[in-house]
Amino acid sequence: MIETFQLSKVYSRQEVLSGLNLRCEAGQSIALIGPNGAGKTTLSKIILGQVIASSGRVEVNGIDINRGPDYRRELGYMPQVSRFPVRMKTHQLFKLMRRLRPDVGEGEYDTELYEELEIDGMKNKALGALSGGMRQRVSAALAFYFNPRVLILDEPTAGLDPLANEVLKAKIRKCVREQRLVITTSHILNDLEEICNHVIYLLEGKVHFAGSIDELQERTGETRLNRMVVSLIKNKPARAQYQ
Ligand SMILES: Nc1ncnc2c1ncn2[C@@H]1O[C@H](COP(=O)(O)OP(=O)(O)OP(=O)(O)O)[C@@H](O)[C@H]1O
Numbered sequence: 001m002i003e004t005f006q007l008s009k010v011y012s013r014q015e016v017l018s019g020l021n022l023r024c025e026a027g028q029s030i031a032l033i034g035p036n037g038a039g040k041t042t043l044s045k046i047i048l049g050q051v052i053a054s055s056g057r058v059e060v061n062g063i064d065i066n067r068g069p070d071y072r073r074e075l076g077y078m079p080q081v082s083r084f085p086v087r088m089k090t091h092q093l094f095k096l097m098r099r100l101r102p103d104v105g106e107g108e109y110d111t112e113l114y115e116e117l118e119i120d121g122m123k124n125k126a127l128g129a130l131s132g133g134m135r136q137r138v139s140a141a142l143a144f145y146f147n148p149r150v151l152i153l154d155e156p157t158a159g160l161d162p163l164a165n166e167v168l169k170a171k172i173r174k175c176v177r178e179q180r181l182v183i184t185t186s187h188i189l190n191d192l193e194e195i196c197n198h199v200i201y202l203l204e205g206k207v208h209f210a211g212s213i214d215e216l217q218e219r220t221g222e223t224r225l226n227r228m229v230v231s232l233i234k235n236k237p238a239r240a241q242y243q
Pocket residue numbers: 011012016034035036037038039040041042043
């Protein structure tokens with residue numbers, strides 16, 4: 001569904017991603033993890049078309065993303081930090097987004113998170129007046145609103161209160177049961193453990209491990225994701241599945 005071929009990114013001589021070969025399939029919920037600066041957000045932004053790769057390519061459903069922006073309709077994105085127009089009211093943002101997506105009919109919106117995260121209760125608030133957690137909730141509801149087949153979530157649970165956190169995780173698990181692809185970046189391994197069945201561990205711009213949680217469990221002999229990751233860091237680089 002998403003495949004990268006020798007994908008590299010250089011920022012002013014610093015190689016941030018180095019020849020990544022990855023394959024992400026429908027039905028996988030992938031924890032994209034690694035230390036600060038490992039290149040996780042850069043990889044997500046290249047897939048989203050927000051950052052241009054220095055070399056290599058990305059295919060979504062077998063089509064090179066450089067062939068046009070249409071593939072982005074398949075993608076829902078929740079950024080690490082949402083930048084909304086500060087004066088716009090919450091309901092106006094959803095109205096604007098609906099206008100920008102005339103390809104999605106009125107009955108096709110996924111309003112589950114909109115309802116469960118109680119966005120209606122803040123519909124008349126200016127986006128600039130929302131608290132950090134409220135902004136995260138709006139961002140989550142928007143990412144799922146147009147029923148995308150692929151979700152790319154960057155630190156989605158950071159700042160959410162416990163109830164909103166559970167609502168979002170339940171929604172992610174449901175999407176995976178529906179055979180969508182979910183890629184989540186987070187440092188909160190306890191949350192990832194509840195929603196993910198695969199792991200991509202990036203280290204210094206390279207794939208240090210890519211495979212299922214079961215494979216990682218087998219390789220490390222650990223049962224908890226945080227222990228598995230510690231074991232990955234401490235031990236010699238494991239041979240990545242896709243390199
Ligand atoms: N626009 C940019 N210009 C120059 N360097 C950049 C730019 N964006 C990211 N970088 C650098 O690329 C490297 C990878 O950054 P990236 O944000 O992808 O890491 P990350 O794995 O998402 O980190 P974190 O866990 O801290 O969010 C870092 O060294 C960062 O400073």
